[in-house]
Amino acid sequence: xxxxxxxxxxxxxxxxxxxxxxxxxxxxxxxxxxxxxxxxxxxxxxxxxxxxxxxxxxxxxxxxxxxxxxxxxxxxxxxxxxxxxxxxxxxxxxxxxxxxxxxxxxxxxxxxxxxxxxxxxxxxxxxxxxxxxxxxxxxxxxxxxxxxxxxxxxxxxxxxxxxxxxxxxxxxxxxxxxxxxxxxxxxxxxxxxxxxxxxxxxxxxxxxxxxxxxxxxxxxxxxxxxxxxxxxxxxxxxxxxxxxxxxxxxxxxxxxxxxxxxxxxxxxxxxxxxxxxxxxxxxxxxxxxxxxxxxxxxxxxxxxxxxxxxxx
Numbered sequence: 001x002x003x004x005x006x007x008x009x010x011x012x013x014x015x016x017x018x019x020x021x022x023x024x025x026x027x028x029x030x031x032x033x034x035x036x037x038x039x040x041x042x043x044x045x046x047x048x049x050x051x052x053x054x055x056x057x058x059x060x061x062x063x064x065x066x067x068x069x070x071x072x073x074x075x076x077x078x079x080x081x082x083x084x085x086x087x088x089x090x091x092x093x094x095x096x097x098x099x100x101x102x103x104x105x106x107x108x109x110x111x112x113x114x115x116x117x118x119x120x121x122x123x124x125x126x127x128x129x130x131x132x133x134x135x136x137x138x139x140x141x142x143x144x145x146x147x148x149x150x151x152x153x154x155x156x157x158x159x160x161x162x163x164x165x166x167x168x169x170x171x172x173x174x175x176x177x178x179x180x181x182x183x184x185x186x187x188x189x190x191x192x193x194x195x196x197x198x199x200x201x202x203x204x205x206x207x208x209x210x211x212x213x214x215x216x217x218x219x220x221x222x223x224x225x226x227x228x229x230x231x232x233x234x235x236x237x238x239x240x241x242x243x244x245x246x247x248x249x250x251x252x253x254x255x256x257x258x259x260x261x262x263x264x265x266x267x268x269x270x271x272x273x274x275x276x277x278x279x280x281x282x283x284x285x286x287x288x289x290x291x292x293x294x295x296x297x298x299x300x301x302x303x304x305x306x307x308x309x310x311x312x
Contacts, residue, residue: 070281
């Protein structure tokens with residue numbers, strides 16, 4: 001077997017084992033996830049993602065290893081921004097605590113299937129039309145600038161969302177969310193509950209975010225194994241991140257600006273390659289760590305300053 005085939009095999013074994021352990025055994029029953037449990041589950045996924053990085057480094061080489069960790073960290077950072085929208089959706093539709101875990105589980109698994117589908121399409125397009133990378137680059141620069149200057153969270157209204165309007169138009173909906181079911185019968189007719197609506201909106205929301213993250217990962221690497229594995233590992237950690245961060249949205253209010261700068265940088269990196277300028281993967285990795293880490297630290301600093309001003 002080639003190193004790449006070994007990497008796919010190890011990834012598959014880790015993926016199946018992790019899903020059975022974390023998404024299966026720990027999520028069979030409807031129950032509330034504590035901060036402590038969310039922390040250890042998040043730690044589990046991060047250690048798994050970083051452990052795979054070590055394996056890729058030794059099996060596929062330093063270059064592929066650095067491409068993987070850069071792609072993983074970028075996807076992970078973008079996933080945090082994704083979480084904030086998830087929190088808005090759950091709050092808006094008043095999803096009961098005991099059902100949130102299962103809805104997230106199913107929504108994320110559906111999101112993974114959709115991501116695999118669109119990554120495959122992206123790979124096919126790049127293989128046939130390499131110039132589309134420059135279109136991706138321009139799109140990332142535009143998205144980054146918009147994210148930096150426009151407060152999209154304030155604009156987000158779940159009931160004005162296109163997906164919700166579509167579901168409301170074609171499906172009989174009921175405001176029920178306490179039963180824990182996705183469908184219930186009213187007067188002999190099947191109706192879809194708000195849990196079903198939230199499930200579909202989670203997958204659709206992640207797909208919208210994937211329109212940024214998938215082109216961005218292609219700017220870092222065109223290695224198919226790295227693109228698939230970094231995306232899937234990052235998305236699998238979304239559920240535990242949700243429960244870990246849902247009470248700390250305001251504590252990372254500058255993270256969006258850090259993500260925006262990363263998207264602009266990655267987009268420009270794509271565009272300058274037209275002129276034969278190719279940045280080393282280490283530069284990309286450093287920029288991602290600096291922007292994401294710096295925005296988180298700056299958010300914490302500003303929160304501490306605001307707290308001191310209130311106390312004084």
